[in-house]
Amino acid sequence: MSEISLTVTQKRGDLVEGGFIIANKQIGYFFYYHRGSGVVSLDKFSLEAPLRLKGYGSLCYHQLEDHFRKEGFHRISLAADSLGGKSSHGFWEKMGFKSHKEDRYLMEKELQVSK
16 A cells, blocks of 8 residues: 555634545545544545545544644544445444444544653
8 A cells, every 4th residue: 555645735713624645646535623622523534435445544544643643632523424324433443432422423532642
């Protein structure tokens, strides 16, 4: 697999938008909001369909998690959704997230800050 890089393309108030790049081609995107007190809400995380279920999602997510650490965040929250009838809940569990409530897939993860 080629090296994946993360780019922040736009910041508007608490909203940050960016993408994932391989060989000068954008393969996915993300949006997140600063929620204050070191918490970030990941609103969108998506990869191009042909790259899904091939390990690229994990690689992109880890790039984003490293970015969050560098920005000083210590917790990530998100709502796992369904795309084409398939839930992303299992993916987020593999990334270390835990369900917040039984009736929805609101998930959070504490980040360990490296020193």
